[in-house]
Each structure stands twice: as C-alpha cells, then as structure tokens.
Amino acid sequence: MDDDTRPEQDHVLRDAVTLPLLIIPRDRRTTRVAATARRPTIPADALEIVDPPPVTEPDQAVNTSAPPASSSARTADPDGADRPSVEARARRGRGGSRVNALWTVFDQVVSSGTNAAINFVIARRVDPTEFGAFAIAYTIFAMVVGLSRAAATAPLGISYADVPLGAFRSAVRQAAGTALMLGAAVGVLLMLVGVGMGGTVGTNLAAMGVIMPALLVQDAWRYASFAQGRPLLAVANDLVWAAVLGAGLWLLATVAPGGVGGSATMVLVWGVAAAVAAQVGVLQHQAWPQPRRAWAWFTGHRETTGFMTAEFLSLQGAAQTSTLVIGAVGSTSLVGALRGLQTLLAPTTNLAVALMSFSIPEFSRRRHLPAQTVLRGAYLVSGLVVVSSTLWGLAFVVLPDDFGAALLGDTWAETHQLLLLAVIAQAGPCLAVGPAAVLYAFGRTRLTFWINLAFVPFLLACPLTGLLLGGARGVMIGNIIVYWATIPPWLYHLHRQVRLGARR
Incomplete structure (x- = not known):
C-alpha cells in the first residue's frame, strides 16, 4: 500500500514535524491513554481468553528505569506458559531486530513496486485523459488507506506489540x-x-469502490505482521x-493486446490480486476479520x-490545500515541478514509512529499557533516514540533465532547479522520525496530535508566503524554515518523556 506515486506518502514526512506546543494541563479523567490503559475489546465468542495490556497513566512517561537485579529472566504468560522477560527478550532480540528492520524495508520496496506497477502499466496503456481519471480514483484510495491505518491498525503496534x-x-x-468496514463504506459511496x-x-x-475492501484488509494484514515483529509474513503477502x-x-495483455477494457479493467485486476493476498493473510494470522x-x-x-x-485528516487537509493554493496563486507548471520533486524523493519517504512501521512496535516492546538506550534508538532511526535521504537526493542533483529528462520529461528543468533546496528541506522532518516513533510507541497520541496540529497553519502559510516573495524557490525556502523550526519541539518532548520516566 505504499508506492512512489502515492499522495499520502508524499506528505508522510510532513506528518512527522511540528511547531512549539504549550504543555496541556494534566487531567486524569480525560487523558487516560486508551492504547495502554483500556482493556482491549475482546469479542464474546473469541476462542482465546486473554488479559489486557498494562495500565499507563496519561502524563506518565515510559518506565525506562532498569529492573531490579533480582528480577527473573522469565515471566508468567497470561495464556499459562512462561515466556522471557522484557529485558531478556531485548538482549536476545537485538540481532533479530536488525534482520526484521531489513525485511521491513524490503517489504516496503515490494509493496511500493506492486502499486507503482499498476500506475506505470496504466500510464503506458491508456491516453493521458484516461490516466487522469485513474489518478483521481487512486488519489482517493491513497487517502483512504492512510485513514485506515490511523483508525484501524494503529493500536496494533502501540498496544499489542508484546501481548500473548x-x-x-x-x-x-x-x-x-x-x-x-471502512473499505465497504467508502466502496459503496464510490460506486454510487x-x-x-x-x-x-x-x-x-x-x-476502485469494488476493490476498496480488499485493498484495506490486505494492508491491515501487513501492519499486523509488523506489529507482531514478523515482517517476513508481510513480505510473503506482498509477493x-x-x-x-x-x-x-x-493475461489481460494476451486477451486484449490493444488495451481493450482500459484503466478500470486493470484496476479490477489489481484488486483481485489484493483480494488473493488478503485471503493469504487470513491463513498467515489464522484469523478472520470481524467487522461487527x-x-x-x-x-x-x-x-x-x-x-x-x-x-491524519488535519495534516492531509493542510497538505492538499497548500498544493491547491500554490497552483491557484502560482502556476500549474510549479505544481508539476513540486510533484516531480515528490516523485524523485519518494524512495526516501518509503524508507521513512518502513522504519516507522518497524520502530513503533519495537519501541513499544522495549519501553522498559534504560533512558539512554531509548534515546540512542530514536537518534539511530532519524540518522538512518537523514543520511539515506540526503545521499539519494544529492545523487539526482549531480546526474546529467539527459537522465533527469528521461524520467520527468519537460518537468525536469524546473524540478532540477529546486532539487537541492528540497534535499535541505526534507532533512528537517527526517530528523523527527525517531522521536515521533517513540512517542507513538508509548501511546502519546494526544501529544503528537497537538504537536502536529500546531504545525498545520504554518504548513499553509510558509510556502505561500515564500511563493509571493520569491516564486518557486521561495516555496522551497518556506518549507525549509517551517520544517527545521519544528525539530526542537519533537526533541524536547522526547527527552521530557524519557526524563520523567527516569525520575519515577
């Protein structure tokens, strides 16, 4: 569910940045972290009898203090079996975590390639007008799948990464x-x-409405695999x-070599493949979806x-509105150049998505590690994204113009002029990936919401102000200012949560 052309991934890095936030007064009656404080909703007819995750208070930072030296290396499992303690599993799982991180990144490549393939095939088989029609439907899918992750699968990595x-x-x-259910509701609306x-x-x-349920369920199985620490399942599913x-x-090309059926037929083929993968996910996780x-x-x-x-809705709304305003005030060619930048830098966005998918459940499973270990992990994640994204972007800066023109056509000239500024701009949100992953993993979604909400007005104002003052380069400079200005709040809240936990 992630590809080099996805609009929601074009703005994933924006989702990781923020502006300074006033500390919200603590209110235990309204700020209990449901991801860890509430009992998970277990269906009455479930075969397993399970216990909920532990209770965590709202402003309580993760307990990062080391356990007593006398603590047992094994703890009782609620299912009746013993299992290694958090500390023992953390020590034994470091090598496995590295391997899981690599498999998660690889799965992102496979998933991105699968979805990119349908875009490229349709673009080559139909005229620009029909491809534009497909792009409209695909944009809706990209928004809905992001909404599904926020509304459906997010609790898996936060609250259930280390449960029986x-x-x-x-x-x-x-x-x-x-x-x-979300896919069915949106699907019916799209069909009507x-x-x-x-x-x-x-x-x-x-x-797109017909296949939307299959797309979202397949994506849910992928994120369930990440949350369980078994990314190979996601790789197999995407393969x-x-x-x-x-x-x-x-088969479609063989039966209809002239492209009979058009983009809608290829969309249905794409959806059938997703439905097959969704059925494989049922077998992998030995669980059927329970829409009721x-x-x-x-x-x-x-x-x-x-x-x-x-x-998600506020950030996506701001990002889309910003693009529309820039297109209305500036020019469509500028919007095309910005889209060209997003396309060239999409692999770095995919890497950030992969590391976020891996890091959230991993940090959740290791919430009792020492404070310095948590901080080092957050900085390592951010460092990997910053270094890789910078090297990737600089490679396009020095490439010959003929190579860039072969990729983007006439759009390359204006895109190339803005590329170096875009590389500088994207390094800002890349730095926030690690801190954001830690805060999400520890259930601080109320805090991350307010952090990102404070960012929304500036996401709209800074690029537009830059456009009015300096044209296309001004847009990028505006992005640089707002993206880099948002890093200190993320670092402050990361250290604050860890520091509070150490005091306890």
Missing part, C-alpha cells in the same frame, strides 16, 4: 474488521458516485500480491484511533 498470541489474534480480527457520474472518471471510481498482479496483467466489532475496536482505543485519525 491469543490477545494479539483477537485484536487483529477486530482491526482487520474495522478496515473491512461513479455510476452517477458515468464516463471514464465514473468508471474508474466505481472500479503473492505482486505475483498474482503480474499474472493478471499478462469495528465500532467497539475504534471506541475502545479512541485515544489512539481518534487522535491519529484527526491528526
């Missing part, structure tokens, strides 16, 4: 059911709108999707799902 298998499967059933509109755009919207998609597109528990899942974790959903 019975509790995890029960949670996965409900999370996947929530994704299924598509049928009402007619034409190429309406056909593509209707086709199934890629294989079925390749076979379907080959969707509302209970969402409300039972509303501190996580509610704030992350609101955060």
